[in-house]
Amino acid sequence: MRYSIFSLIRQAFRGHAGWEPAWRDPAPQSEYDVIIVGGGGHGLATAYYLAKVHGITRVAVVERSWIGSGNAGRNTTIIRSNYGLPGNTAFYEWSMKLWEGLEQDLNYNAMVSQRGVINLYHSDAQRDAYARRGNAMRLHGVDAELLNRAQAREMLPFFDYENARFPIQGGLLQRRGGTARHDAVAWGYARGADRLGVDIIQNCEVTGFLIDSGHVRGIVTTRGVIRAAKVGLAVAGNTSRVAAMVGLDLPMESHVLQAFVSEGIKPLIDTVMTFGAGHFYISQSDKGGLVFGGDLDGYNSYAQRGNLPAVEDVLEAGMAVWPGLGRIRYLRQWGGLMDMSMDGSPIIDRTPVAGLYLDCGWCYGGFKATPASGWCFAHLIARDESHPVAAAYRLDRFATGHLIDEKGQGAQPNLH
Amino acid sequence: MRIDCPYCGERGSEEFSYLGDADTLMARPDADRPDAAAAFHAYVYLRDNPAGRHRELWYHGAGCHSWLVVTRDTRTHAITVVISAAAPRAAGGRG
Numbered sequence: 001m002r003y004s005i006f007s008l009i010r011q012a013f014r015g016h017a018g019w020e021p022a023w024r025d026p027a028p029q030s031e032y033d034v035i036i037v038g039g040g041g042h043g044l045a046t047a048y049y050l051a052k053v054h055g056i057t058r059v060a061v062v063e064r065s066w067i068g069s070g071n072a073g074r075n076t077t078i079i080r081s082n083y084g085l086p087g088n089t090a091f092y093e094w095s096m097k098l099w100e101g102l103e104q105d106l107n108y109n110a111m112v113s114q115r116g117v118i119n120l121y122h123s124d125a126q127r128d129a130y131a132r133r134g135n136a137m138r139l140h141g142v143d144a145e146l147l148n149r150a151q152a153r154e155m156l157p158f159f160d161y162e163n164a165r166f167p168i169q170g171g172l173l174q175r176r177g178g179t180a181r182h183d184a185v186a187w188g189y190a191r192g193a194d195r196l197g198v199d200i201i202q203n204c205e206v207t208g209f210l211i212d213s214g215h216v217r218g219i220v221t222t223r224g225v226i227r228a229a230k231v232g233l234a235v236a237g238n239t240s241r242v243a244a245m246v247g248l249d250l251p252m253e254s255h256v257l258q259a260f261v262s263e264g265i266k267p268l269i270d271t272v273m274t275f276g277a278g279h280f281y282i283s284q285s286d287k288g289g290l291v292f293g294g295d296l297d298g299y300n301s302y303a304q305r306g307n308l309p310a311v312e313d314v315l316e317a318g319m320a321v322w323p324g325l326g327r328i329r330y331l332r333q334w335g336g337l338m339d340m341s342m343d344g345s346p347i348i349d350r351t352p353v354a355g356l357y358l359d360c361g362w363c364y365g366g367f368k369a370t371p372a373s374g375w376c377f378a379h380l381i382a383r384d385e386s387h388p389v390a391a392a393y394r395l396d397r398f399a400t401g402h403l404i405d406e407k408g409q410g411a412q413p414n415l416h
Numbered sequence: 417m418r419i420d421c422p423y424c425g426e427r428g429s430e431e432f433s434y435l436g437d438a439d440t441l442m443a444r445p446d447a448d449r450p451d452a453a454a455a456f457h458a459y460v461y462l463r464d465n466p467a468g469r470h471r472e473l474w475y476h477g478a479g480c481h482s483w484l485v486v487t488r489d490t491r492t493h494a495i496t497v498v499i500s501a502a503a504p505r506a507a508g509g510r511g
């Protein structure tokens with residue numbers, strides 16, 4: 001069923017009784033051309049583009065829980081392409097371009113909202129660093145504007161500009177950045193993939209792999225064996241666990257990141273702001289809640305929940321830049337498992353096992369990457385060669401020294 | 417999360433800084449071994465990253481300034497053993 005104003009009116013007159021499920025609930029078949037493990041945004045987008053761009057439709061997405069139950073449905077929904085290093089800039093900009101056409105392509109309202117993303121700077125040195133990043137972006141055809149203090153103040157009037165320790169001097173603005181509805185992105189890709197023939201198999205956990213003379217032949221799951229000559233892993237925070245089933249040690253740690261939502265209030269902030277003197281970022285959802293977050297908790301975790309020191313740290317940073325926040329009650333918080341790579345950048349590559357492909361290392365920035373990750377992972381799986389904008393995301397870059405370390409932190413995942 | 421420092425007693429985890437996998441980080445390879453490049457790649461970048469028991473290095477920066485080896489379950493955050501890193505280090509690790 002195509003969604004449109006007409007289908008909406010028709011259903012309104014029928015008491016909305018005629019809507020069909022957005023995707024089927026098939027039992028696994030015994031064999032597919034490609035299996036994607038992980039029904040988050042990346043896995044679903046990969047399946048969609050495999051079918052749509054490469055014509056490979058005998059595809060299954062195998063998800064141990066329900067689709068979008070991982071980070072796809074836990075993130076703070078920020079999309080942007082303000083990356084400064086070669087290897088990243090073109091990839092994230094391709095993702096932004098896909099976001100701009102996503103809803104028409106999927107015939108699904110993903111609530112993509114290009115409300116702008118402002119990174120505030122608080123010192124001359126930080127301004128220079130942001131100017132350099134903005135220039136790198138513009139050289140790649142990405143939009144970037146350096147705002148002075150007055151311009152920032154016009155967009156974000158209620159912040160603490162007089163703060164003696166962290167005075168706000170201005171910001172780097174990407175107007176095309178913004179937010180999207182995270183669940184709807186997973187659902188939209190799922191529906192799109194399903195309509196092209198992809199089987200989305202939920203409540204099906206992968207517990208092992210069939211490997212024969214160095215080549216993957218299929219997967220072992222809680223719902224039986226499923227065969228395929230090509231298997232793609234898109235399991236985010238669980239990548240090390242799944243990769244361990246084939247004996248792969250990866251340059252990765254799993255960490256917990258928390259997010260927070262306040263009570264619903266009237267429209268207050270109409271852009272996305274990141275504080276430059278501590279780790280804090282905030283935007284407002286269409287329901288009215290302020291959505292915010294900050295640093296990782298900082299230790300390896302598979303618990304999908306964090307601890308109070310990180311909560312205190314995030315709220316302190318928030319209060320430093322926006323004292324008025326103290327008058328608003330915060331309503332709920334949760335955690336997700338971050339696949340923190342050793343240089344803070346992702347991996348989209350083959351593995352030493354033939355036919356087994358890897359899409360991981362998204363750290364806490366993988367939501368914005370969802371469309372391009374799906375596009376490039378599908379390209380890699382279908383053609384067995386890297387897509388040009390993802391060519392730097394190699395697994396062997398840690399051995400060859402071609403790291404992509406935006407923050408310059410070195411091999412310390414909890415600092416990226 | 418509270419860490420029972422052998423010198424200071426039980427303290428909130430916010431007093432400590434986290435470094436990572438103790439078994440990897442305390443076994444720095446010998447730079448003279450013939451496969452040193454591969455060994456250092458593994459030492460610097462590769463991690464088991466287990467879901468379950470994990471021995472890890474924490475530094476008590478807001479306390480006694482010791483390095484500790486904490487055994488913790490990464491699925492529940494439950495801590496079972498905390499010892500000083502000095503003993504395992506003296507016993508063969510190169511720190």
Ligand SMILES: Cc1cc2nc3c(=O)[nH]c(=O)nc-3n(C[C@H](O)[C@H](O)[C@H](O)COP(=O)(O)OP(=O)(O)OC[C@H]3O[C@@H](n4cnc5c(N)ncnc54)[C@H](O)[C@@H]3O)c2cc1C
Binds near residue numbers: 293
């Ligand atoms: C609190 C928080 C805030 C964030 N904020 C942002 C943000 O503002 N902007 C941004 O760009 N990014 C953000 N991120 C990061 C982003 O959410 C992730 O990088 C991205 O969602 C990861 O890709 P995914 O959607 O495919 O992952 P997931 O949705 O986690 O998908 C992985 C799936 O694999 C499944 N799986 C795991 N093991 C198995 C198995 N053995 N068998 C079968 N299935 C399995 C899981 O159940 C899961 O559904 C945030 C993350 C968190 C947690």
Ligand SMILES: [Zn+2]
Binds near residue numbers: 421423425480
């Ligand atoms: Zn101590």
